[in-house]
Amino acid sequence: MTDASQKTATITRAPALSLGQVLPWVISVIFLVAMPTIFQSNSAITIMNQMMITIVFALSYNMLLGQGGMLSFGHAVYMGVGGFFCMHLMNIVETNELPIPLPVLPIFGGLFGLGLATIVGSFSTRKAGTVFAMISLGIGELIAACSVIITAFFGGEEGMPGDRTYFMPFFGIEFLQQIEVYYLIAFWTVLSTLLMYLFSRTPVGRMANAVRDNPERAEFLGYSARWVRFFSFSAAGFFAGIAGALFAINYEILTETNLSTTQSGVILLIAFLGGVGFFFGPIIGAIVFTLLQSVLSLQSEIWQLYVGALFLATVMYFPGGLAGVLMMHVPAAKFGKLGTLVVPYIKTLVPAIIAIFGLAALMELLFHVRHASAGDDEMTLFWTTFDSHSVLPWIIACVATVGGFWLARLSAPSLREAWHRANTPKGRPA
Amino acid sequence: MMAALEITDLKKSFGKAEIIRGVNLSIAKGERHAIIGPNGAGKSTLFNLITGRFPQTSGSIKLHGHDLRGKAPFEINRMGLSRSFQITNIFPKMTVFENVRCSLLWSHGYKYSFWNMVSRSQDLTDGALEILDQINLLQRAELPAGLLSYAEQRALEIGITIAGGADVIMLDEPTAGMSHSETDYIVELIRKVTQNKTLVMVEHDMGVVFGLADQISVLVYGEIIATGHPEDVRSNPKVQEAYLGAALEAEH
The missing domain is CATH 1.10.3470 (ABC transporter involved in vitamin B12 uptake, BtuC)
Incomplete structure (x- = not known):
């Protein structure tokens, strides 16, 4: 005892x-x-x-x-x-x-x-x-x-x-x-x-x-x-x-x-x-x-x-x-490997955030076109003012969404791998 | 001496189906009593009737001479009867230590108090560790109980069952689904933790039954056809005919 x-x-x-x-x-x-x-x-x-x-x-x-x-x-x-x-x-x-x-x-x-x-x-x-x-x-x-x-x-x-x-x-x-x-x-x-x-x-x-x-x-x-x-x-x-x-x-x-x-x-x-x-x-x-x-x-x-x-x-x-x-990050922190996650996180999350902002911009554009009073084409988004009826903002938003999503998916496997490694105790093969 | 558990003319029907058809059973204090019988004989129903999970249709169940009719499971537990379940029934999200500590709370007199801190009660901590030591789970104390292996979960279930200090322990198929070595381990454990207590168990494994029990009752179609010492029951022709012969043949 x-x-x-x-x-x-x-x-x-x-x-x-x-x-x-x-x-x-x-x-x-x-x-x-x-x-x-x-x-x-x-x-x-x-x-x-x-x-x-x-x-x-x-x-x-x-x-x-x-x-x-x-x-x-x-x-x-x-x-x-x-x-x-x-x-x-x-x-x-x-x-x-x-x-x-x-x-x-x-x-x-x-x-x-x-x-x-x-x-x-x-x-x-x-x-x-x-x-x-x-x-x-x-x-x-x-x-x-x-x-x-x-x-x-x-x-x-x-x-x-x-x-x-x-x-x-x-x-x-x-x-x-x-x-x-x-x-x-x-x-x-x-x-x-x-x-x-x-x-x-x-x-x-x-x-x-x-x-x-x-x-x-x-x-x-x-x-x-x-x-x-x-x-x-x-x-x-x-x-x-x-x-x-x-x-x-x-x-x-x-x-x-x-x-x-x-x-x-x-x-x-x-x-x-x-x-x-x-x-x-x-x-x-x-x-x-x-x-x-x-x-x-x-x-x-x-x-x-x-x-x-x-x-x-x-x-x-x-x-x-x-x-x-x-x-979820406690085990990795206990193994002292939290730092190894920073770079993979940035690689995946930054594009993901860009994709989310792109999607949000699309939503806002759509909302403005549908709900703003007739003739009011001007809208402000992310501190920029532009014409919501022109094509360029839509293209930019679409590119940001698709591109961000694509980049995030591309780097997701390496993040998963880094995550696995960070959650394996030191000295043991991952 | 007053029996620990006294069952008289117990009957239970679900709709028209009579599952328990007049059971009479007396289990003495300190006895290790096994209830055996073929599938669908009503063993689990009998357990559920005794522990207040279902109400009986007629007849009486007495624990240390007190009638259990109409009592809720938690009241029966407070009177000194504790049970385990056929399907592992623990608190999966809580740690192993917490599982055992929770089962100590009532018997240590904490009731529904919200002015005590459980982590500051030395008696609870010591008590829980002692139980964990008995069931060999000290190393696992801080793990969520749901992560334990099957045999360890069964051991924990037994630990929770005995922790409250009940003197009548009811185990429902404690070795169900276990390998041989795991079974031996659990049998040793049961023997250890039920010393000086009354044990009632339902079990299919004849090795376990004959290894542990002082008394055996054979339940067939809601009736007890024989009660007695293992040897007497084994040689009883009625039992052999109804159940045991076939089961023993299957064993060998």
Whole structure:
């Protein structure tokens, strides 16, 4: 036994926290603190706020999908309802001048999300799979429909507005400026992320994985699969509620779109894009998606087409998501051969990117020819202005697409070979 | 002494088809009991009835004197009965170590707690390593369980089954689909890990049955036609006629 436990020393002792465990968190915190000093414009801070809210929401969604194996089509409801409650609380604080500081509002949002999730979870977690997915869809539609009917609570089509500045000043801060809100959201993002991570390390969090993999076996280990799902579901509702509260604080208004199935679909897309198999996957997904949403939508009217294509490509070729693509490189890095991949990557990816840009240019040209008002032949793409009805831009786009694709295919075998070599330990023939 | 498992007049029908047609069986504490019988005799159904996977049509099943009627599998497990499956039933995406640690959680009293960190519990880590040591999978601890070889997965399945500390262990064809050397290995393993426990197993391999069991029951068409010591069962003409003779001939 002693000999054996030395061999597995990595898993035997869990003394003080190791550097490897703490470092990612420290870096994240420093990063979050430093970001507003690098990107100072209000629009950048707005994007970052949106990003952090999406991170909390996506991680909470992944407690269901990635950790617990529950595919939900109605998770936006818990964020939305948490947010609406916070909006009302905001208005109550305003009219009654209650001595509550704004930074504690997310706790209430979380509790409201938890409350709703406990009620719905009591019957929806009986089964996973299709039954759960259908119930989540039904509840989602039900509450989304309520938003138009119960206008006193949901504010009807105009939504429910509020004002965050009437809260009791928090150490003199009244949250009038976007940057103050940024740090408030950053604090809650780090705290929620940490708590969700720790949750996944608890007995019930571990059993959530077990139930995801094999509910029947888990039952024969003394755990009721239903109760395990229920705990995950409630916790996910709690953190979705926190995300809702952060949304309420940031935008000072919630509307029916916050509850819609579209919103629930978007968060599924984000989690999957980032990778549901890893804890940090949805964080990457949230960052990438928010960037695409805010930056790409300024550049192109058909940005959703690109996001859709990206999602499709992820599902078909990289089921592990972006996080999976990153983690794929760990073995090569362990063998110290990551450097050997750089040149083959450049050889294949540069033409591939050119092909993608060419294809995108074709799409944009087509869209412009079809949808621009008659006589408006001028369009701007990749910082160049040209006539969309002339032949030259089409030829260039076609050449870029076909040529890039051809070059990428040409160099793909050598990349595959390099990949194989990089994943073979040193000293062993490839 | 009270029997570990007491089955009285157990019946189970699926629609009109009667699969278990009145089984009476008493398995004493510490006994190694094998249930044999031809294909389709209802052995797996009997297992599934005992472990609460299906509800019985009539009759009673008692574990240490407590009636199991209407109990869910997880409740039966908490009462001290654990089982393995005919088709390997592990958590393929989790590591081998995690597989075993998960099977320790309930018996170590962690229940549904979300205020403990599993990696900080020394008792869980030590317990899981001890089980891994017993089933000779220490070297594989960090691998995803789905990547193990078939025999190793079967060994892990047995490890998960015994880890929770249940005193009645039910194994459903533990050596199914194994080579001779793998079978010998698993038989040794079963002998080792079920010491001082009650073992109930379904098995087709007569070598395994006669090597391991103290008592054998022969199930044919949903009824037990004989129960007794291996030698008595072997020489029972009814058994020879129904099943064993043909099987033994096939063995040699």
